[in-house]
Amino acid sequence: MQIGPMQKTIQKRTLKTRARLIEASENLINTGGYEALRVEDVVQAAGVAKGTFFAHFRDKDALMEILIGAKLDRFLDSAEARTPPRTVSEIIAVLEPVHRFMTSERYVFDLLIRYSGATAVAEIGPIAHFFERYYRLVMMWLETADVRKDVTPELLAEGVQAFAIQAMSLRFCALHAATTFSDRLETYLNAWLTPPTG
Numbered sequence: 001m002q003i004g005p006m007q008k009t010i011q012k013r014t015l016k017t018r019a020r021l022i023e024a025s026e027n028l029i030n031t032g033g034y035e036a037l038r039v040e041d042v043v044q045a046a047g048v049a050k051g052t053f054f055a056h057f058r059d060k061d062a063l064m065e066i067l068i069g070a071k072l073d074r075f076l077d078s079a080e081a082r083t084p085p086r087t088v089s090e091i092i093a094v095l096e097p098v099h100r101f102m103t104s105e106r107y108v109f110d111l112l113i114r115y116s117g118a119t120a121v122a123e124i125g126p127i128a129h130f131f132e133r134y135y136r137l138v139m140m141w142l143e144t145a146d147v148r149k150d151v152t153p154e155l156l157a158e159g160v161q162a163f164a165i166q167a168m169s170l171r172f173c174a175l176h177a178a179t180t181f182s183d184r185l186e187t188y189l190n191a192w193l194t195p196p197t198g
Helices: 005-032 039-046 050-056 060-081 088-102 106-115 127-144 153-171 180-195
Strands: none
Touching: 005 039, 005 050, 005 060, 005 153, 039 050, 060 088, 060 106, 060 127, 088 106, 088 127, 088 153, 088 180, 106 127, 106 153, 127 153
16 A cells, blocks of 8 residues: 555654654753653644644653653663673673663653553553663673673573662662662672672
């Protein structure tokens, strides 16, 4: 089935409107952050009606999932381009920009957790894909890193991701504010990845 000229024009206009909404959102986020973003401000900055926003995005969180997922992918692109880390401290250093962004705002972290696991294949979005990509990248590093070999790289990578999320969640807890995210993660990963002695 071929697309006619009228349909192509509508598709092009739809893509332009969506791009305008995303660009307006990114500009507003750069000045006020993710949580402060309001749909009303986005449509005003993009010069469209509020209904137009909801024709493209279910709600603010759906837009945020796209924007946050894209930013996280760029961070993983950079991590992937570097020399594979071989030690716990190197792994933490390479992933530091990713983790810093994930904990940049409570709203960002909360959204990441809510969207990290899709309940159906049709619902798998950018954030769920990011978590899968993060896991695969860490697993690849662990295959050749100076870490324990009595556990599969797959399980080790799952542990790294789980400990990173745990350290992030404690970063937002007043009871655990005395320890930094990086220090806590290093403690976890040294315990999890160091080869057993004896």
